[in-house]
Amino acid sequence: MSPVNSPKVNIxxxxxxxxxxxxxxxxxxxxxxxxxxxxxEELESYLVNFQGVNLxxxxxxxxxxxxxxxxxxxxxxxxxxxxxKHVYIINTSPRIMDxxxxxxxxxxxxxxxxxxxxxxxxxxK
Amino acid sequence: xxxxxxxxxxRKITALLLFIIALLACAAYYFxxxxxxxxxYYSLLALAGLVLIFLxxxxxxxxxxxxxxxKQMKYLLTxxxxxxxxxxxxxxxGIIAQFFNEVTENLESISKKLKxxxxxxxxxxxxxxxxxxxxxxxxxxxxxxxxxxxxRPAVEVGGDNFDFINRKDNTFIYxxxxxGHGVPSALVMMMANTLLNTYAENYDNLYDIVVNTNRQLKPxxxxxxxxxxxxxxxxxxxxxxxxxGAGHEYILVYRASKGVIEAIKTGGIxxxxxxxxxxxxxEQPIELEKGDLVILYTDGITEAKNDAGEMYGLERFKxxxxxxxxxxxxxxVTHHASLDFSQFVxxxxxxxxxxLIVIKYTGKEKEAAIAPAPAEAKTTQW
Numbered sequence: 001m002s003p004v005n006s007p008k009v010n011i012x013x014x015x016x017x018x019x020x021x022x023x024x025x026x027x028x029x030x031x032x033x034x035x036x037x038x039x040x041e042e043l044e045s046y047l048v049n050f051q052g053v054n055l056x057x058x059x060x061x062x063x064x065x066x067x068x069x070x071x072x073x074x075x076x077x078x079x080x081x082x083x084x085k086h087v088y089i090i091n092t093s094p095r096i097m098d099x100x101x102x103x104x105x106x107x108x109x110x111x112x113x114x115x116x117x118x119x120x121x122x123x124x125k
Numbered sequence: 126x127x128x129x130x131x132x133x134x135x136r137k138i139t140a141l142l143l144f145i146i147a148l149l150a151c152a153a154y155y156f157x158x159x160x161x162x163x164x165x166y167y168s169l170l171a172l173a174g175l176v177l178i179f180l181x182x183x184x185x186x187x188x189x190x191x192x193x194x195x196k197q198m199k200y201l202l203t204x205x206x207x208x209x210x211x212x213x214x215x216x217x218x219g220i221i222a223q224f225f226n227e228v229t230e231n232l233e234s235i236s237k238k239l240k241x242x243x244x245x246x247x248x249x250x251x252x253x254x255x256x257x258x259x260x261x262x263x264x265x266x267x268x269x270x271x272x273x274x275x276x277r278p279a280v281e282v283g284g285d286n287f288d289f290i291n292r293k294d295n296t297f298i299y300x301x302x303x304x305g306h307g308v309p310s311a312l313v314m315m316m317a318n319t320l321l322n323t324y325a326e327n328y329d330n331l332y333d334i335v336v337n338t339n340r341q342l343k344p345x346x347x348x349x350x351x352x353x354x355x356x357x358x359x360x361x362x363x364x365x366x367x368x369x370g371a372g373h374e375y376i377l378v379y380r381a382s383k384g385v386i387e388a389i390k391t392g393g394i395x396x397x398x399x400x401x402x403x404x405x406x407x408e409q410p411i412e413l414e415k416g417d418l419v420i421l422y423t424d425g426i427t428e429a430k431n432d433a434g435e436m437y438g439l440e441r442f443k444x445x446x447x448x449x450x451x452x453x454x455x456x457x458v459t460h461h462a463s464l465d466f467s468q469f470v471x472x473x474x475x476x477x478x479x480x481l482i483v484i485k486y487t488g489k490e491k492e493a494a495i496a497p498a499p500a501e502a503k504t505t506q507w
Contacts, residue, residue, distance in 0.1 A: 033305075033476060066428060067353065071304045074398055075349035103353055103372040104394030107405055 009035040011042050020119060022054035022088075028061035031069035040072060047076060053085050056118065060091035070103050077109050086110075090118050133216040134187070141182060145175050190218045194225060201229060249308075253281040256311055259318055265289040267296045268361050269489050273455040275463065276480035283478035284310025284352070285423050286318050290325040294361045297325045297334070298484070301354035301396075302373065302423040306478050309350065317342060317352050317396065331358050331369035331408045335393075339371070339402045351397035355421055357484075358408070364488065366419065369408045371396050374424055377443065379450045381416035386443045386450075413486040418450055418458065425479035426466060432473045437466060455483040 012026035025046075031039060047055075057073070059065075065073075077087045089111045092100065100106045112118035149172065156168040193210065200207035207229065210222040256278075264273050267289070276285050284303030289296060301317055303310040320341050324334040335356060342352070355373040359366055368376060370391025378387045393406040411419065422442070429437045445465040449458045459481055466479075 067302070067304045067351075067424065068349070071349040071351055074351065075347075078348045102374060102390065103351075104392075104398060104405065105372075107394050108399055 009039045011039065011046075013046060016052060021052070022056050023050070023052045024056040024058055024090075024115070026058040026061065030064040031062065031072075032064060032066045033068060036066075036068050036072060039069075047079075050085070054088065054122070055080065055085065056088045056090055056115065058091050059089060059093070059096055062093070062096055065096055065099060067103065070099070070105050074105060074108060088112065088118055088122075090114055134218065137186070137216070138183075141179065145179055148175055187218070190214075190222075194218070194221055197225065201225075201232075249281045252308070252311065253278075256282050256315070259288075259315065260286065261289055265291075265296075267291070267359065269364050269487060270296075270359060271455050271485040271487050272298070272482065273459045274480070274482040275459055276478065277475070278478045279306045279425070279475045282308055282311035284314050285425065285478035285480040286314040287421075287480060287482060288318060288322065290322055292325055292329065295329055296359040296361065297321075297331070297356060298359065298421075298482070299354055299356040300373070300421040300423065300480060300482055301352045302425075302478070302480070303352045304350045306476075310478075313342075313346050313350055313352060313397075316345060317354070321356070331356050331367065332406065335369050335371055335396070335406055336401075336403045339396045340400070342397050343400050346397050351395040353395045355391045357411075357419070357421075364486075365410065366413055366486070367408050367410045369393065369406055371402070371406060372398070374422060374427065375439070376411070377418075377420040377422070377446065378411060378413070379418035379420065379446060380414070381418070381450070382414060384447065384451055386420075386447055388439070388443070415486055415488045417486050418446075418455065419484040419486070420446060420458075421480075421482040421484075423478065423480045425475075425477035426481065428477065429466070429470050429475070429479070430473055431470050437469055441469065442466070455485045459483045 009027060009029040009031055012028065014024045014026070016023040025043075027039070029035065055076075073087075073089075080087050087109055089100075089106075089109050091114060092111060097106070097111065100111065110118070110121060112121050152168060152171050152175075156171075190212070197207045197210060199205075209226050209229065212219050212222045214222070260276065261274065272289070274287055276283075276287065278285065283306050285301070286303075287298070287300040289298050291297075299321060301314065301321075303313045303317070317338065320338040321334060324337045328334050328337070335354075351372070353373040354371040355368060355376055356371070357366060357368050368389075368391065370376075370393040372393055372395030373391045375388040376391055378389060379385075380387060389411065394402050396402070399405070413419070427437055427439050427442055431437075442462070445462045446458060449461040449465075453461060462481065462483075
């Protein structure tokens with residue numbers, strides 16, 4: 001809707017790490033009211049067919065997320081929980097982490113600084 | 126294919142004319158070359174007969190169908206009841222009839238859609254009025270506090286909501302923001318408002334109100350929706366303020382003695398995110414000195430963008446508040462901070478609901494000494 005900057009969100013689906021039993025996806029750009037529908041559309045078919053157990057969402061290049069985006073992440077988490085699957089978030093910028101902490105998302109989806117820290121977190125669980 | 130159709134009627138007339146010319150030629154040949162017993166005016170009669178046949182055919186195939194068509198078109202244009210035209214002709218007359226039928230069908234469908242849209246608009250207006258009735262109409266007069274609240278939904282109805290609930294010596298103040306905006310958010314907001322009011326009638330602490338509200342709200346809303354909220358409790362006797370956060374924006378406290386703003390992370394987790402938030406939320410005190418301001422807001426303010434796509438942001442908002450809090454009371458701070466915000470956003474479309482509540486701790490003595498200024502501004506105006 002913004003006439004000058006039309007924000008975009010990109011999804012990168014990485015090869016599954018079979019040794020550590022996870023698959024990582026990168027969400028880059030901005031997640032807001034304009035970009036959420038396309039993100040949802042692209043990600044849904046992937047999530048429905050997701051065969052693994054651990055999904056790691058890398059937010060290194062995510063610059064903005066609004067409450068609807070947080071709602072979507074929480075929705076993914078809720079759907080995974082009933083299937084005995086797990087969602088994790090890594091590489092959040094301080095700004096995004098601040099938003100997660102405000103809403104409390106980090107209390108339901110485990111967040112880690114990077115993949116190594118996440119692996120330790122899972123092992124110690 | 127269309128050219129063929131176009132030519133068809135012309136072809137018919139041409140063929141008819143040629144046929145009549147041929148008949149006339151035969152008649153002329155018969156009357157003028159072969160010796161006749163019949164009188165000569167018979168030829169004229171024959172000619173008149175042929176012209177009559179020609180006219181009858183023209184009338185039946187062209188004039189009459191066209192008259193029917195124009196009559197129905199006139200009815201359509203003057204708003205009278207018109208009928209569909211049934212024909213299996215595929216020439217120009219058939220095409221016009223078909224076109225007429227299609228246009229009227231489209232018009233009927235447009236008119237139905239228009240009626241539906243009008244009905245929905247009027248229902249939305251009713252919903253908007255109901256929501257306005259739910260939100261406080263005037264700024265409350267609470268002993269020890271001076272409060273000014275403003276809200277503006279992005280569309281007719283919104284997800285931002287707040288209330289001031291008095292129960293014995295306690296006043297509960299909450300500001301909530303449901304994910305998204307519009308009708309879905311408004312429905313959740315109505316539920317949350319009812320639940321919070323109901324539990325505030327039965328409990329005198331923030332913890333029980335919020336934990337019970339969440340327990341009831343969670344199964345009633347879809348997974349991707351939630352409501353961030355901050356709730357305050359003002360103990361009028363002890364003049365103590367406490368808060369409980371449910372994943373909301375910061376509580377901003379303007380310290381009058383120092384002229385600074387302290388941002389308190391509300392903590393907790395948004396309502397509707399987990400079935401049980403009892404381990405995640407906590408009631409905590411806010412120490413206030415007389416003259417301090419407590420500012421509650423929704424992210425519609427900090428996340429608003431101007432035409433250049435630049436976000437208003439917390440820092441800009443805080444600067445504006447500090448500047449005006451040094452000079453004005455809650456009414457003036459709300460007014461001028463709103464102006465600063467509007468100036469920044471300019472003509473950019475309002476994408477989210479925006480709300481702002483400014484609370485000043487005046488203390489009861491001050492209130493007794495100086496009569497509180499009548500809060501004329503309606504809370505729902507921005």
